[in-house]
Amino acid sequence: MLQPKYKRVVLKLSGEALAGPAGYGIDAAVIHSTASQIKEIVELGTEVGIIVGGGNIWRGVAGSSQGMDRATADYMGMLATVLNALALQDALENKGVQTRVQTSIEMRQVAEPYIRRRAIRHLEKKRVVIFAAGTGNPFFSTDTTAALRAAEIEAEVILMAKNKVDGVYDADPRTNPDAVKYQELSYLEVLNKGLGVMDSTAISLCMDNDMKIIVFNISEEGNIKRVIMGEDIGTVVRREQK
Template sequence: MMSSSKYERIVLKLSGEALAGGEGVGIKPDIIKNIAKQIKEARELDVEIAVIVGGGNIWRGKTGSDLGMERGNADYIGMLATVMNSLALQDSLEQLGVDTRVLTSIEMKQIAEPYIRRRAIRHLEKGRVVIFAAGIGNPYFSTDTTAALRAAEINADVILMGKNNVDGVYSADPKHDDTATKFESLSYIDMLQKNLQVMDATATSFCMDNSIPLVVFSITEEGNIKRAVLGEDIGTTITD
């Protein structure tokens, strides 16, 4: 595939909160349309794009567990929340003329295709944006881990992690610590040792073991997905 992008196949990881804007709850049509527009811009570079959206804008399994709900049930509700977000993003992309498929780890054939690795790769090769929903289909695993696993399965070149409240990885929370400094680059070992919590430890270790680079950047600045795909110096790059 000939492309002006740095990468040929990417996994774009979005938090559920990224679809909710500043409020952090629900799905905001103008926000999701902006993200869809950015994804379309990146797709026009002939890069193959898989997307994973969290569900934190609707439900967090850990929150339900902390309130006394059985953890497995709480996590399954969270997985269903990711399906809702995925369908909303699919609709916005298709309104822009972007051919899109939602593949879900929990079978619900009336609304999405079941996740099959070879099918996902075939969709990507045909130029479709693929959205992976319902995590990995098992409780106790985050959508960060899903991103790491799916990236390895489809042989993605990179995971692009779009954040809605920060433009990279910092030494501390820049909202509460004026001395926080931004890292231009990090190793996965550094990230674990410094306990920077960019993604959970399971996902971090998986990326490290499988040599999957990670780029953390701001999703709120228009055009940033395209810039990340082009390899421009935005955000923080993490490698093994």
């Protein structure tokens, strides 16, 4: 039996990836399909930490642009990620996958508080750990959370799961048919070209910790497993090769 290329990963799921065709809320079919793909890689022996966004329910930046206090809007966004985390936990456990939700904002009735050593212990016991509520601080995105948690738990790679986009392009492929896909990029190229892989804080954190990023399309069934097994799909972002 072929062994997975990566032993411990962080999977970054946007809120939009859980919303389905409607573009908002939580689509039951999508979340169960995602859970099935995650179960596949857990059964291969890969340890999985997951960061979920909340854009399918609430975006802090959008609230701020409408006159709301930015910190308050961001805290609301963090709570939206908890809703997604609990929904994903339920879908995974319905498939027999042991799961823990850890939140950066304490809410002990529904989840554990984030504790690094406890998270690592869960991973070692082959439990999926879903990290919710961002970093617990306003003004930081879930992209930055993914970079931070990946460094903290000593993951080998961040899997950036995109909805209907199979990598990083020099323009939006959904609106520009001439957009060119990158197979590989350095962190500095992402920053200098303003490519929308992650926000600049997250990319800088990945660069400081030499954390590899793979951007791929989660909408295609089985793609998480393909990435874990080392297939050449999506776009790889890493330190420039000398």
